[in-house]
Amino acid sequence: MARAKFLAKLPYPDLLKERLRLFAMHDAIVAPKSRSFEFHPTWGPGKASMGAFKDGEGNFFFAWISPKGAVVRGFDHESVMSPFRTDPPAIWPGIFDGLPSALAYALEEPAFAQDEVTFAFWAPKGDAAWKFGKPKLPKGKDPDGLEGVCACLLPNFERWRKEYYDTPSSKSFDVLAAGGVVTEQVVRGLTDEPDWNEINEEAALLRWPTKGLPLRNTKPAESPKKAPAAPKSDTLALAGPRARSFGQAEFFVRCEPTFVRMGFGKTVVAEAKVDVYGEIFDLVKERILRAKRTGK
Numbered sequence: 001m002a003r004a005k006f007l008a009k010l011p012y013p014d015l016l017k018e019r020l021r022l023f024a025m026h027d028a029i030v031a032p033k034s035r036s037f038e039f040h041p042t043w044g045p046g047k048a049s050m051g052a053f054k055d056g057e058g059n060f061f062f063a064w065i066s067p068k069g070a071v072v073r074g075f076d077h078e079s080v081m082s083p084f085r086t087d088p089p090a091i092w093p094g095i096f097d098g099l100p101s102a103l104a105y106a107l108e109e110p111a112f113a114q115d116e117v118t119f120a121f122w123a124p125k126g127d128a129a130w131k132f133g134k135p136k137l138p139k140g141k142d143p144d145g146l147e148g149v150c151a152c153l154l155p156n157f158e159r160w161r162k163e164y165y166d167t168p169s170s171k172s173f174d175v176l177a178a179g180g181v182v183t184e185q186v187v188r189g190l191t192d193e194p195d196w197n198e199i200n201e202e203a204a205l206l207r208w209p210t211k212g213l214p215l216r217n218t219k220p221a222e223s224p225k226k227a228p229a230a231p232k233s234d235t236l237a238l239a240g241p242r243a244r245s246f247g248q249a250e251f252f253v254r255c256e257p258t259f260v261r262m263g264f265g266k267t268v269v270a271e272a273k274v275d276v277y278g279e280i281f282d283l284v285k286e287r288i289l290r291a292k293r294t295g296k
Contacts, residue, residue, distance in 0.1 A: 003137075006146065007130040010153045013070040013123055016063060018179075019153060020051030021206055023161075026176055028202035029187055030165055032195035041207060043111075050111060059149050060116075064106045069127070071099070071106035073120040076145020080138050081118045089115045092144075094135035100124045119144040182210045253280065 011019050017039075024039040036054055043050035048066035061074030076082070083089035095117060096107065103122050106112070121132040137143050152160050158177075162168065172189030176182070182203055187194045196214045203210045253260065260276050 003132055003146065007121055007132065009155060010130060010150065012130075013065050016070065016072075016153070017049055017051070017065055019157065020053075020063060021208075022176055022179075023053070023152065024051070025182070025202060025206055025208050026161070026173065026190070028198050029182075029190050029194065030167065032198035036164075039206060041205075044109070046105075052111075053149070053152060055149075059145065061149050062109075062112050064109055064112075066103075066105075067125065068102045069100070069122060069124040071103050071120065071122040072150075073106070073112060073117050074145065074149045075116040076118050076142075076149055079118040079143060079145045080140070081135070081144050083115050083117065091115070091117055092135055095120050095133045097133040097135075098131065099133070119146040119149075121146075180209075182208060183212055184214065187213070 010016070020037065020039040021041070023037040027035050027037040034056065036056065037052070039049070039051040041049055043064075046066050046068070048064060051063040051065070052060060054060040058077035059075060061072055063070065063072045081092040083091050099107070099120075099122060102124060106122075119132075121130045123130050135144070142148055152164070154160065158169070158173070161173065167190070170189050172186045175186050180186070182199070187199060196217050200210070200213060200215060202208070203213075260272055260274060260280075
């Protein structure tokens with residue numbers, strides 16, 4: 001019952017698309033180097049859309065929205081329902097019970113981290129409410145992480161935004177929330193250090209109207225080294241000037257107290273039953289701090 005009440009507060013598919021699109025545009029303005037949101041108006045076959053939220057601490061959700069309906073699946077890395085409670089990992093029983101066959105593609109979408117799920121809900125076309133499976137939830141507050149990970153989708157999302165980004169209320173955000181035109185004044189009402197390259201690219205990807213924006217940064221950053229080509233996929237067909245992949249073009253490193261696993265998409269390239277969580281955390285932390293000190 002508690003899960004049904006929470007899901008009743010969340011935006012239904014069409015509004016969910018607009019919410020994710022809004023936060024993706026906002027993210028490009030206020031956090032261009034540490035993005036939490038992505039939204040792609042066109043993703044894969046069947047005129048589907050894809051959106052995602054990643055908090056940078058190992059928690060996230062993906063939303064797949066198509067003419068047949070929508071599926072949202074998420075992961076809380078601290079949840080007792082984590083697939084990594086066992087070795088090999090196993091999805092908690094019942095999470096996808098009752099998922100309609102018309103929405104089954106969401107189980108195979110390469111963008112989703114297939115093993116990383118602690119909650120899921122869906123809405124077949126024509127239904128009037130979000131549905132969810134029949135998992136036996138452990139006792140405790142928010143055992144699957146649904147409420148914490150999806151807090152940005154609640155009606156009080158403006159309050160969530162201020163706390164998450166540590167920014168005050170802004171008339172510029174009101175303009176974005178209404179789907180208004182992004183101008184330089186709107187941007188500077190949200191940030192003192194706009195990345196015009198990121199903002200223009202994101203606006204084009206999201207088909208967001210703009211007017212009078214600088215076309216590029218006045219001090220271009222050094223050209224990054226050319227990255228290896230991303231693996232091709234027969235299932236992905238993105239539109240827009242910048243095609244991002246939620247999964248296959250990203251490699252992952254999964255650390256748990258009993259093992260470490262590295263790979264990309266569904267492919268695991270290396271794994272071992274060792275505890276290197278602390279070592280990797282300290283290594284990455286030191287590398288980031290050194291980069292801040294030296295600029296390299």
